[in-house]
Amino acid sequence: MSMAIFQHVVTAPFARAVRFRTLTVACSTVTLPSLKKKAEASSKVDLQSQVLLGMSEQELQQLAVDFGQERYRGKQLHHLLYKRKVKEIQDFSQVPLAFRNELQEAGWRVGRSPVYKNVTASDGTIKLLIKLEDNRLVETVGIPVEDDKGSVRLTACVSSQVGCPLRCSFCATGKGGFARNLKRHEIVEQVLAIEDVFKHRVTNVVFMGMGEPMLNLKEVLEAHRCLNKDIQIGQRMITISTVGVPNTIKKLASHKLQSTLAISLHAPNQKLRESIVPSAKSYPLEAIMKDCRDYFLETSRRVSFEYTLLAGVNDTIEHALELAELLHEWGRSYHVNLIPFNPVEGSDYQRPYKKSTLAFAAALESRKITVSVRQTRGLDASAACGQLRNQFQKSPLLTGAEDQQSNSEIAVSC
Numbered sequence: 001m002s003m004a005i006f007q008h009v010v011t012a013p014f015a016r017a018v019r020f021r022t023l024t025v026a027c028s029t030v031t032l033p034s035l036k037k038k039a040e041a042s043s044k045v046d047l048q049s050q051v052l053l054g055m056s057e058q059e060l061q062q063l064a065v066d067f068g069q070e071r072y073r074g075k076q077l078h079h080l081l082y083k084r085k086v087k088e089i090q091d092f093s094q095v096p097l098a099f100r101n102e103l104q105e106a107g108w109r110v111g112r113s114p115v116y117k118n119v120t121a122s123d124g125t126i127k128l129l130i131k132l133e134d135n136r137l138v139e140t141v142g143i144p145v146e147d148d149k150g151s152v153r154l155t156a157c158v159s160s161q162v163g164c165p166l167r168c169s170f171c172a173t174g175k176g177g178f179a180r181n182l183k184r185h186e187i188v189e190q191v192l193a194i195e196d197v198f199k200h201r202v203t204n205v206v207f208m209g210m211g212e213p214m215l216n217l218k219e220v221l222e223a224h225r226c227l228n229k230d231i232q233i234g235q236r237m238i239t240i241s242t243v244g245v246p247n248t249i250k251k252l253a254s255h256k257l258q259s260t261l262a263i264s265l266h267a268p269n270q271k272l273r274e275s276i277v278p279s280a281k282s283y284p285l286e287a288i289m290k291d292c293r294d295y296f297l298e299t300s301r302r303v304s305f306e307y308t309l310l311a312g313v314n315d316t317i318e319h320a321l322e323l324a325e326l327l328h329e330w331g332r333s334y335h336v337n338l339i340p341f342n343p344v345e346g347s348d349y350q351r352p353y354k355k356s357t358l359a360f361a362a363a364l365e366s367r368k369i370t371v372s373v374r375q376t377r378g379l380d381a382s383a384a385c386g387q388l389r390n391q392f393q394k395s396p397l398l399t400g401a402e403d404q405q406s407n408s409e410i411a412v413s414c
């Protein structure tokens with residue numbers, strides 16, 4: 001594996017407040033264990049500055065002390081970041097100008113990125129393409145749902161990586177390539193960007209956007225803490241989805257979160273699962289089911305299984321009965337979320353007929369399996385499950401005139 005490592009060293013009177021970081025660029029690979037190592041290495045990407053977003057109140061208080069300020073200045077920073085949601089340090093009007101200048105001189109910034117483009121679907125779903133500091137784009141989706149009483153539930157579907165290295169056969173994201181893991185602030189800022197666009201508080205967060213969260217578990221957990229403690233989204237309103245990475249479900253269980261774990265299963269047996277999810281070869285179905293059982297015993301939280309229905313591939317009554325048998329073998333506290341396949345350019349898979357979907361669900365229910373069928377949202381904006389992809393996942397945006405030209409092309413590519 002070839003790597004280019006650059007070290008950014010900051011010298012300032014406030015050395016204690018400046019952390020040194022490394023930039024690591026990882027090449028492509030083929031096996032799941034090595035993919036995990038590459039993804040972990042890529043999380044060390046240094047964007048040449050220190051970021052306030054994602055820091056806890058305690059961390060911000062310590063930062064203020066490191067700069068010779070009173071601890072309450074850290075509380076002010078926390079309020080400005082997470083309540084008022086200010087995007088630039090110079091707009092921190094409650095904080096002394098000298099302190100603001102010192103923060104900026106030491107390389108600190110808020111950590112909010114601009115929205116490069118947004119696409120609105122006919123059902124009100126909005127997909128945002130956020131331009132990161134290294135000129136790559138990451139996609140996030142806001143999904144509003146209004147109940148009978150007029151209350152709005154706003155779900156943010158967030159990404160954990162720029163692209164995805166796992167290349168599940170039905171998912172567009174993997175086809176666009178993989179660049180790196182997202183840092184905690186780059187995850188958190190997606191939720192704030194959704195709130196900006198909708199002018200409404202995000203009530204639910206699902207880690208179901210670009211990438212495999214378990215390949216970036218450290219940053220995902222730090223972002224989860226921030227979303228829960230600082231932005232104050234309840235843990236039970238947060239879902240972490242994974243196709244399965246060895247040893248990570250156990251690690252997640254050890255944190256005893258009250259959030260939902262969603263496993264992207266997509267098949268009731270190992271052979272079929274390997275044909276749909278290539279990484280399944282490194283994580284046998286029996287092993288993943290055992291880890292799910294242990295997860296429930298450790299956390300008392302029901303595991304949800306996502307099952308993308310592919311016409312003529314995994315959607316027969318026989319598949320449903322086999323799935324029910326598998327789940328009964330490993331426990332009772334499971335829920336199946338059926339997802340009719342959403343069209344992806346270059347894929348030979350087809351969306352099943354509604355009749356087939358309902359028959360599959362009925363077969364599960366007849367075996368006393370709790371099941372739901374996910375409502376398709378954002379289809380005409382390529383914002384539905386499995387459709388997130390853009391041409392700048394692997395390579396950064398161009399600059400200047402070339403960037404303006406590519407901007408006109410992105411509506412087609414995404």
